[in-house]
Amino acid sequence: MKLTKTLLASTALTVAAGMAVADGHMASEMTIVSWGGAYSNSQQQAYHNPYAEKTGVEIINDESSAEAVAKLRAMNEAGNVTWDVVDVVAADAIRLCDEGLAMEIDPDEHLAAAPDGTSAEDDFGDLLVSDCFIPQIVYSTTFGYRTDMVGDTPPTSVCAVFDTETYPGKRSLEKRPINNMEWALICDGVPKDEVYDVLETAEGQQQALDKLATIKDDVVWWSAGADTPQLLADGEVVMGSTYNGRLFSVIEEQKQPVAMLWDAQVFDLDGWIIPAGLSDERKARALDYIYFATDTQRLADQAKYISYGPARASSAPLVGQHADLGIDMAPHMPTDPDNAKNTFLYNYEFWADYRDDIDAKFQAWLAQ
């Protein structure tokens, strides 16, 4: 990894130059890694701008979250980590923690308590799925459908995806087993609380693939979050899965004839990690940023710009209106009671174990 080393060394020089003028023991410049697009914009408005105003820190944005795990590993091997705070999904945070690439966080020491005094650990509750992970938002992977292509009976159940007779046309699914296997089993009659027990067995995995095989010819497989919104907008597919925030922007911002099918939406978390091995000044700065950016009000503020639910229980009542559209955001949150009648929580432990195995089978099945 000599190449990375050289590249990193030059980046490090820039960072070191910035650190030379550090105030006190905190770095005066930090690199925050996120996903880009509307999501980074919401963070810029809700976190970065107020933080920069308060402290005078210069925040450098890097849009590398999609390859964060691989890049952090390369940086770590080269012995030169140039990122200070990284936005990743929970599954990646668990892997980074496992690989020793992320720093362990003590919620009560490093994070702000709720305004009513509830400790951070209780306020985040079950969402603290890894020792290294500070949850930020709850998002969901769910289906959207074309209202003008489903006739008079709009779908109400996720199993409409497998019903090509009532809802003819293509559907788009993500090109990976996660979520698709669960939906297939549910629609094959497996009770929701037994899905992972079934999926642990080779027969159960085959059962899920067989169910998916019934619609294999009607599926467009996507790999980028923007695919389904485009396919829906062009009328290429009648329904498709994607992140709920993407569907919100298709429906409310672009006014396309698309509606949400919240049934069996799969909750997932996205949040921050701090890379392991930062210098003391940079670590202090990163922790200070995290403390600021994950307090109750800040998390609620982010929901003004994007329709993802804040990860703190205490933030939910503070969610207001969309900054530009002026509509109430609460009914568009995946966690809204009306939307969350039938939900699924991504099973991190299960997929950490079975991901390699089931993915191999899934990809082999796709290639057949």
Place this chain on the structure above:
Amino acid sequence: MTDTAEHTGPMMAADGTTLKSSLNRALRRQKLRALGLIAPLLIFVLVTFIAPIADMLFRSIENQIVSETLPRTTAVLAEWDGDSGEIPSPETFEALYKDMFVAKERKLHTRLGSRLNYELTGVSSLFRKSGRKIEDMGEVYQDQFEDFDKFWKDGENWNALMGSEDWLQAQNAWDPKSGDKQPPFELNEAISGLLPETSEAFQTYADFVQNEDQKNLAKQDPWALIYSALYNDISAGADVSGYSGPGSAELLAAMGAATEFETVDYAAAFEEVDKDWHDVEVWQTIQTYSPEFTSGYFLNAVDMKKSPDGAEMRPENEQLYIKLFIRTLFMSLVITGSCILLGYPVGWILANLPARTANLLMILVLLPFWTSLLVRTSAWKVMLQQQGVINDTLVWLGVVADDSRLALINNQTGTIIAMTHILLPFMILPLYSVMKTIPPSYLRAAKSLGATNWTAFWRVYFPQSVPGIGAGSILVFILSIGYYITPELVGGTTGTFISNRIAYHISSSLNWGLAAALGAILLAVVLGLYWAYDRIVGIDNVKLGG
């Protein structure tokens, strides 16, 4: 004439050395200068190209992580007969406890878990879970020693007991606030002879605290592992009666008491953490992957797997890579073929038009070349999709019915169309520059000698343009074999390449070993094809121009 005798020897230069060595020296200086001139490039290529590739490919056989993380366990496990169907000996579990304890402190156990999870599903959480519980497992001894005598609770007492006199003096003289490094721990030789296991454990602990954790050894509480080691030394019959250093009285007292201590059955303790530890398959996997180098990744890359009985094919529903290799080669050939078919006439026209018009057309060829790859690929999506421009036009013309629109994207067709377009300039440019050098008079001469148009082209023109086809084909074929963005975006399930899986293993599954093995095979295939091309067509027969 007396001088002539002197000239019968070797020719001399002006400074008295022989001409040969003088010439050599001058030439050597020249060679060195030449080397010095290309040195920056040479070093650049070595550092930024050869070394990273070699480093990456080396990962395909590298497997030190298992024996480095579990050194004691793998050593004991080497004796174990995996086919016996019985779980390994209690000593193996004890070794596992020690290895796991240290690995947990160094946060390496989950890394190893992820590594072994590529081979056996479930190992990842098994290691994570065991890491969480490993501390409790040995605390039985720690608690008993500490309950027996408070002396054992204090890290300072341990340091006094285990450290050498020199070190203790240096340690006392050291001021933690001075910013100097704490003097590195040294074992007391008398103790290390008496309590070998405890000393080894303590040394590991001290190294970890001082070097990796960078903490003050005086302020730390020793690991539970050290207490278990002390118990082991005592039950092995260590005789400390002759020892008179610091803590000798407490040590002697503990020796007497320890015989009554409650013991830990590590095999049972691990089973309690997770019953999978009594699953033979887990141990077989650890044993199979104990060596420092493994063929496992390469076997994986050709749809095989390591088993206790040697290599075997994976079950049919998990075979993927060979199919993808064949598909990649086949589709690259098709793309190269369609590039020749489309590029040859364009090259011909460009070469035979007056310079002004040719330059204008050349810009049209190069224009897409200058556009971002992603933009071009996304444009093809808009063109080819079922509600896209091409299908709409065909429906409007009545060529296809509205309900049976053509599937032109998210399959092999889409990949071939988009990649042919993207790689076409790489075919046209060498063809054009070679065709430009073929004098038009040759064709006229052939025709004036009575050849038909076809014969004149096929017998006279075409053979002269073959070097251009060769150069273009090599460029297009090798580029398309490694392409992954376009197949990922427009390939659907039937149009993806092996490079898409390599990218997946690099950036998503983090199985860099497998990615390296797949990459090494791909490199070998390309080199093999190049060699075959050289044998059949001859590499001299390739021209990029003139």
